[in-house]
Amino acid sequence: MVLKVKPKFFGPIFVLFDGSETLQFAYGDPSEASPNPPVNSPVDTMIASLGSCIVRSIEWVADQRNVALLPFAVKLVGHKAPELPGRVEKVEITILGTLVEDEALTPRIVKQAKSICTVSNSLNCEISLTVESALAI
Secondary structure (H helix, E strand, O other): OOOEOOOOEEEEEEEEEOOOOOOEEEEOOHHHOEOOOOOOOHHHHHHHHHHHHHHHHHHHHHHHOOOOOOOEEEEEEEEEOOEOOOOEEEEEEEEEOOOOOOHHHHHHHHHHHHHHOHHHHHOOOEEEEEEEOOOOO
């Protein structure tokens, strides 16, 4: 017999990149960003770590390709598995904004960044990554 648990979501967590050394984090409302990741729950903090790793991986790939990054945000939503044991089953990552002036490079930058992201490579759950060009935060 499989025990079902109530559907639960974590986040949304936002990680904002403005070109400076310091990333900004927000839980739920990106207008309330701070330099500290959310600590509402350990899962929210883990998801924020995933977001910051994706941002830093995007920075690294852009630097390797010698292209300048524009300000952008990453939105993350975690989905709890519907059966026990408790775990994150899936994390949806959405890149919000235009990463670089030549938008044709964006899919390659994102694909390479996801492949080198240490946190996403360490998690045992599905991770989806999409891009929304309009900065919709």
